Amino acid sequence: MIGVDSGGSGLRVAIARAEDGGQVGEAIRAEPVRTGPRGIDAGHLLACLLPAAGELLARAGAGEAGRRPEARGSVAAVAVGAAGMATLGDDLRARLPQALAAELGVRRLALAADAVTAYAGALGQRTGAVVAAGTGVIALGADLDAPPGDGGPSLPPATHHGSGPVRGPRVSDGPGGRPAPRPPGRTDTPPGGRAFPEAAPASGEALYSSGPGGRWRRADGWGHLLGDCGGGAWIGRAGLEAALRAHDGRRGGSAALLDRLEAVFGPADGLPALLYPRTDRAAVLASFAPEVAACAGTDPVAAGILRDAARGIAETAAAVCPPATGCPVAFTGGLFGIGPPLLVPVREELSRLVPEACPVEAEGGPLDGALRIAGALAGGTLRLPVDGNMLALWPRPPAPD
Numbered sequence: 503m504i505g506v507d508s509g510g511s512g513l514r515v516a517i518a519r520a521e522d523g524g525q526v527g528e529a530i531r532a533e534p535v536r537t538g539p540r541g542i543d544a545g546h547l548l549a550c551l552l553p554a555a556g557e558l559l560a561r562a563g564a565g566e567a568g569r570r571p572e573a574r575g576s577v578a579a580v581a582v583g584a585a586g587m588a589t590l591g592d593d594l595r596a597r598l599p600q601a602l603a604a605e606l607g608v609r610r611l612a613l614a615a616d617a618v619t620a621y622a623g624a625l626g627q628r629t630g631a632v633v634a635a636g637t638g639v640i641a642l643g644a645d646l647d648a649p650p651g652d653g654g655p656s657l658p659p660a661t662h663h664g665s666g667p668v669r670g671p672r673v674s675d676g677p678g679g680r681p682a683p684r685p686p687g688r689t690d691t692p693p694g695g696r697a698f699p700e701a702a703p704a705s706g707e708a709l710y711s712s713g714p715g716g717r718w719r720r721a722d723g724w725g726h727l728l729g730d731c732g733g734g735a736w737i738g739r740a741g742l743e744a745a746l747r748a749h750d751g752r753r754g755g756s757a758a759l760l761d762r763l764e765a766v767f768g769p770a771d772g773l774p775a776l777l778y779p780r781t782d783r784a785a786v787l788a789s790f791a792p793e794v795a796a797c798a799g800t801d802p803v804a805a806g807i808l809r810d811a812a813r814g815i816a817e818t819a820a821a822v823c824p825p826a827t828g829c830p831v832a833f834t835g836g837l838f839g840i841g842p843p844l845l846v847p848v849r850e851e852l853s854r855l856v857p858e859a860c861p862v863e864a865e866g867g868p869l870d871g872a873l874r875i876a877g878a879l880a881g882g883t884l885r886l887p888v889d890g891n892m893l894a895l896w897p898r899p900p901a902p903d
Contacts, residue, residue: 503517503519503581503873503880504516504517504579504580504608504876505517505518505580505619505870505873505874506551506581506582506583506584507619507872508542508583508584508616509585510534510585510636512530512531512534513530513533513534513550513551514530514531515529515530515551515554515555516529516558516872516873517555517558517559518873520578520579526562529554529557529558531554535584540592541586541590541591541592541594542584542593544596544601545597547582547584548598548605552605552606559577559606576607576609577606577608578609578610578880579609579610579876580606580608580612581612581872581875581876582594582612582614583614583615583616583619583620583868583869583872583875584613584614584615584616586616587613587614587615587891587892588615588891591613591891595613595894609880611896612875612879613893614872614875615892616634616868617632617640617641617723617892618871618875619871619875620632620634620835620868620871621871622871622872623865623867623868623869623874624864624867625830625832625862625864626865627874627878627883627885627886628830629824630643630824630862631643631824631829631830632834633819633834634868635733635734635815635833635834636734636788636835636836637726637733637787638723638729638730638734639722639723639729639730639731639732639733639736639814639818639837640721640722640723640730640818641720641721641723641819642718642892643718643719643720643822644718644719644824644886644887645824646885646887647826717887717889718892718893719822719824721818721822722821725784726739726783726784731811731815731818732811732813732814732815733811733815733837734788734791734836734837735783736811736814737788737808737837738789738790738794739787739790740794741756741759741763741790741793741797741807742763742773742790744759745759745762746760746770746773749770754803756803756804758800758801759797759801759803762790762796762797766789766793791837792840794807795840795844811844812844812850815833815848815851816848816852817851819831819848819852819856820859825858828860829856829858829859830860830862831860831861831862832861832863832864833848833864834864834868875893879895
């Protein structure tokens with residue numbers, strides 16, 4: 503199995519044994535995948551992924567020659583988690599299924615938003631909510647204990663190798679609906695001659711509509727201009743504003759944050775020229791968040807910024823919490839490396855907003871989540887909601903009787 507985590511800092515790839523999920527290798531590509539007019543660039547992602555995956559598979563096969571499917575060039579399942587997948591993933595959904603089948607012999611594929619892999623890494627496949635916070639903030643919740651029949655059929659293990667279609671609901675069909683007939687002249691054989699079993703249509707349409715856990719509940723993740731309340735860019739921007747207020751002599755300023763601004767960026771009046779022309783403004787703003795946290799112990803303005811950030815994060819978490827007593831809520835992402843100055847007020851505010859919520863430690867990160875999804879996909883045990891955007895699968899499962 504292969505798990506992929508694609509984000510702003512680059513691409514990480516890990517492989518694991520299909521039989522027990524044990525990780526056997528990991529590779530990092532520091533270059534982030536490009537985004538272009540068609541969204542996330544599938545060609546660039548493949549150019550980063552295929553060499554890394556090939557190297558890892560060859561290394562794994564050299565030690566146990568021919569014993570595992572991975573070593574024979576047939577990969578049971580791949581899960582790709584990518585930032586922006588839900589809204590910018592059309593090129594990936596259109597091109598990756600057949601490309602990965604042709605190049606790696608992939609039998610099952612999941613394409614997911616990075617929030618979904620963060621959820622799977624933090625909580626696995628149990629009801630709850632996860633807040634992923636770094637430069638931005640997004641929260642995802644799901645009730646995976648919904649009664650059977652609320653979603654689509656469960657997936658069988660990845661053992662079917664038939665060449666014909668396995669009929670099931672398409673995204674455009676209602677629950678239990680019949681799939682539309684295949685377009686005339688369609689072929690399921692990608693360039694290179696290897697067919698993806700029950701391959702996806704050329705349009706990239708997902709072949710599975712919804713899972714037994716119902717729907718994802720998402721909040722925020724709208725970017726630093728429209729939301730991401732309490733995230734790294736939000737904290738950094740608020741800290742820089744407080745510093746500039748002190749520079750001007752306006753109320754609400756912080757001399758301590760002004761000192762940190764000048765230590766990091768130089769003279770305060772030069773900050774606009776440094777910041778506004780940059781295309782990575784959100785990351786630059788977020789780089790100041792640790793300075794705000796460092797000042798929070800002695801500076802009331804900095805402490806107030808963290809309290810406001812905590813309130814925004816808790817409100818985002820509360821918006822997606824399933825109505826279940828003891829609902830686990832995990833916090834994951836680099837921003838929470840700030841530690842108690844942020845986490846303590848977040849948990850206090852969440853307890854006030856959702857008394858039945860139960861904060862828990864995240865079990866793992868997004869790459870762990872990608873491997874978990876790949877393993878569940880290979881074993882036919884995937885319970886996460888599948889909607890074609892936040893999480894899309896290839897091939898389709900069989901239709902219910």
